[in-house]
Amino acid sequence: MSANDSPPETGFSRRIERRAAIKWMMTAAASLPLAQLRIRGASPTAIDAKGYGTDPDLIRSYNPGDFWPLTLTDAQRRTTAALCDTIIPADGKSPAASAVGVVDFIDEWISAPYPQQREHRPIILDGLGWMDREAASRFKKGFADLADNQRNAICDDICLESAAKPAFAKAAAFFALFRNLTAGGFYTTPEGTKDLNYIGNVPLATFDGPPPEVLRQVGLA
Amino acid sequence: MPLVTADTLKPSYDAIVVGSGAGGGQTAYTLTLEGMKVLMLEAGRNYVPEQETAMFQTNREAPLRGASTPDKYFGFHDATVDGGWQVPGEPYTQASNDPKQEFTWWRARMLGGRTNHWGRLSFRNGPYDFKPKSRDGLGFDWPIRYEDLAPYYDKVEMLIGVYGNNDGLENTPDSSPGVLLPPPKPRVFELLMQDRAKRLGIPVVAARRAVLTQRLDYEHLPAKLHPGNLFAQRIVKEAMQGRAACFWATPCGRGCSIRANYQSTTVHLPPAMASGNLDLLTDAMVREVTMNKHGRASGVTFIDRKTGREGHAAGRIVILSASACESVRILLNSRTAQFPNGVANSSGLVGKYLMDTVGAKLSGQIPLLENLPPLNEDGAGGNHVYAPWWLYKEQLAGKLGFARGYHIEYGGGRGLPSAGTGSGMEWLTGGSYGRKFKEDVRRYYGSLVSFSGRGEMIPNEKSFCEIDPDKKDKWGIPVLRFHWQWSEHETRQAAHMVKTFAEVIREMGGRVNGPVETDGSKVIMPGGFIIHEVGGTIMGEDPSSSVTNQWCQTHDVKNLFLTDGAPFPSNADKNPTQTIMALAWRTSDHIVSEAKKQNL
Incomplete structure (x- = not known):
């Protein structure tokens, strides 16, 4: 959140940069097979979409993909879904994370053109790759194809950053971020919100404060 | 709101705001209800809270x-847009x-400015806060006492509803x-804080x-606010009838489409417009105050943000309230x-003694608040205590x-789930x-609680802003360059805050x-971060050591006033917005009275 602006560009330097950039893009395009250019999420860094700006319509309801394209590949989405559901599986009270759109949310997040999300993008993409490589090396399968106990065997090694062995440090940092995103994505859905017994966001005629049984429970009655 | 354009301005106004x-x-509210013809210029776009506010999204x-x-x-x-x-x-x-010497500057380019999203905390400065130097020898006294402003605090509270x-x-x-409205009932986390803080000698009140x-009370308040002015009473009554009471949902930071909280756009501007005395020009970025040959302000030059064209508005009185x-x-x-x-700026003090509020925070988790039955804790969309x-x-x-105090704002409860819910819980x-x-x-x-300290900063020589000689904005207007330095009074206060918060949590x-x-120095927020910046044209009795007098009138130019936070010579821990309003009302009453006497 630095308040310093970069020095103003002169028209001359901007022209040179643009010309150089166009030249670079032509060269890059020529050296890649056409099919590869179309792959979603092939690059771990490049997000050149625009954000929603400083004056978006706040009344509308939005979905991931409305402002900028989603970029995870089908394979990455499959690993994302498996890990989401390992973190938030279905239970008696609410569905699994992937069943309520959390994969789309994580895709939206890592595809977003904002500084924090750009920072998270390589962490998530590298981490998803690591999960599959680790699954392959331990169990000869992709992470999504593992049984629950196999998934847990990997996750147990990386679920707490402060306790992870040095070899798992980077994966543990990824897991912590991924769990945060999964939770944020899940608990904001109607199903996740209901899971928390959140009963607000409705107009009330009066605000009555906590009932006596709650005061008793905390020892204030 | 119906607007004028750069091409439909009147040749001259009684006052330009x-x-x-x-x-x-x-x-604008006070002047127009007293019959003055006012032009208000806003740098941002028109904004209509009744239509644009995300309420239940x-x-x-x-x-x-x-x-x-x-x-x-x-x-x-x-x-904020x-x-x-x-x-x-x-x-x-x-x-x-x-x-550590950076100042971060929050701006809102929209009608109503920062009032659309602010926390709505409306405090009064106390008697000590107007005479801090007399009390501890530091900073500056105000040229007014609490008693001078007290009637205006009452008026503001009755008008906006506090x-x-x-x-x-x-x-x-x-x-x-x-004057006051009844406070909402405290939520369970607030009651628990109140109970435990009391053991530590800390008062927790509404x-x-x-x-x-x-x-x-639209039947009685208008006459109290505008005694003898039936025109104002009628308009204010209608405006008050247009405001609903809080329905205990949706965070105030989103603004309020039912006008249950104060925003300039829902409380001050509607009656000013209804008076027929206000012309409102949005997307008008004021560049400078123009002067006539008699040494009086003659108006302002502005850039029309839609066309990029320069325009001029003429008025007998110029009032800057663009934020300090x-x-x-x-x-x-x-x-x-x-x-x-x-x-x-004959004193050379314009831009000097810029102040913000000292901020530090700490959070914790309270086992007693775990696994509570479902509770609606949305409440009034902000602090109850x-x-x-x-x-x-x-x-x-x-x-x-350290020499000055702070107050504590509490957070907690079962809020609307957000992107941060369930995060960072390892x-x-x-x-x-x-x-x-x-x-x-679950x-x-x-069960998570947070504590934010908001403390007084003492004005110092190293915290100020000036014009950057090399840089202009996209309108060609030279920009501000900031200097910032906290003193030990502020950093020690911040350390005291977190120590206290930890004691309350335990x-x-x-x-x-x-x-x-x-x-x-490691917990204090950066300068500007609390968005309570005041000072820069501090008021005082002596023209060599202050820019404005007690009427927020510049010593140098009789018909030039400032009614934002710029004239504050100190920045008490009390959030400045309500004092800005009370001072603006007092200044406006003075302007009306002096204008009638042909003194401006």
Whole structure:
């Protein structure tokens, strides 16, 4: 959140940069097979979409993909879904994370053109790759194809950053971020919100404060 | 709101008001209801809270689940549009590369400015706060006393609607009887804090916020606000009838489409418009105050943001209320033969003694609040209770190591789930995932509490703004360059804050999240971060040591006033908005009276 602006560009330097950039893009395009250019999420860094700006319509309801394209590949989405559901599986009270759109949310997040999300993008993409490589090396399968106990065997090694062995440090940092995103994505859905017994966001005629049984429970009655 | 354009301005106005926030809104309200013809210029776009406010939209409906981005720093549904720490094309610069000497400047380019999203905390400065130098020898006294402003605090509270209690506490003034609205009932986390903080000698009382816990008494208040002015009474009655009471849902930071909280756009501007005496020009970025050959302000030059064209508005009186730093910028950019260093700057003090509020925070988790039954804790969309500063005697006796006080704002409860829900809980869960994680989130949700200190900064020589000689914004207007330095009074105060917060959390039987830092310079927020910047044209009796007099009138130019936070010579821990409004009302009454006497 630095308040310093970069020095103003002169028209001359901007022209040179643009010309150089166009030249670079032509060269890059020529050296890649056409099919590869179309792959979603092939690059771990490049997000050149625009954000929603400083004056978006706040009344509308939005979905991931409305402002900028989603970029995870089908394979990455499959690993994302498996890990989401390992973190938030279905239970008696609410569905699994992937069943309520959390994969789309994580895709939206890592595809977003904002500084924090750009920072998270390589962490998530590298981490998803690591999960599959680790699954392959331990169990000869992709992470999504593992049984629950196999998934847990990997996750147990990386679920707490402060306790992870040095070899798992980077994966543990990824897991912590991924769990945060999964939770944020899940608990904001109607199903996740209901899971928390959140009963607000409705107009009330009066605000009555906590009932006596709650005061008793905390020892204030 | 019906607007004028740069091409339909009248040839001249009784008064020109620059800015449409708390100060500009109050100024235009008072002047127009007293019959003056006013032009208000706002740099941002028109904004209609009744139509544009996201009320019941959930974070699921927002991109990124509503998370903060540089485009919408306080979250997607926050009321601020075209604002933030950076405004595209309108930079500001820092004199130093040292992050500790950085000042961050929040701006909102929209009708109503920052009042659309603010926290609605509406405090009064107390008697000590107007005479701080007399009390401890530091900073500056105001040329007015609490008693001079008290009637205007009453008026502002009656007009905008403020809930709270009269607790009779030291330097925390009561309102006159019948002025305040009843405070909302505290939530369970607030009751627990109140109970435990009391054991530590910290008073936790009803907060004061500009939210209608019941409808305003539109039958009686208008006559109290405007005695003898039937025109104003009729208009204000109608405006008050248009405001609903709070329905105990939706965060105030989004603004309020039912007008249950104060925003300039829903409270000050509608009656001003209804008077027929206000012309409102939006997208008009004021560059400078123009002067006539008699040394009087003649109007303002502005850039029409839609066309990029320059325009001029003429008026008999010019009132800057563009926010402290923006008003300073306008003055410093107004250079004439008489004022080569900026209009009204013969003292050389325009831009000097910039202040913000000291901020530090700490969070914790309270086992007693775990696994509570379902509770609706949305409440009034902000604080129901707070702790006013309580150590005046110890401080005056020199026992604390810092000279001024702070108040505590509490957070907690079962809020609307957001992108951050369930995040960063490893310190509680040991890294759980799966079914255990879901159980943990249920267990801890609603048991997390946060404490924010808001303290007084003493003005100093090293905190100021000036014009950057090299840089202009996209309108060609020279930009501000900031200098910033906290003193030990502020950093020690910040250390005292977090130490106190940790004590309260432990007294509640809770766990503190993270270490409790003892070095205040590591926990104090950056300058500007609390968005309470005031000063820059400080008021005083002596024209050589102040820019304005007690009427917020510049010593140098008789018909030039400032009604934002710029004239503040001190910045009490009490959030400045209500004092800006009370001072603007007092100044406006003075302007009306002097204009009638042909003194301006």
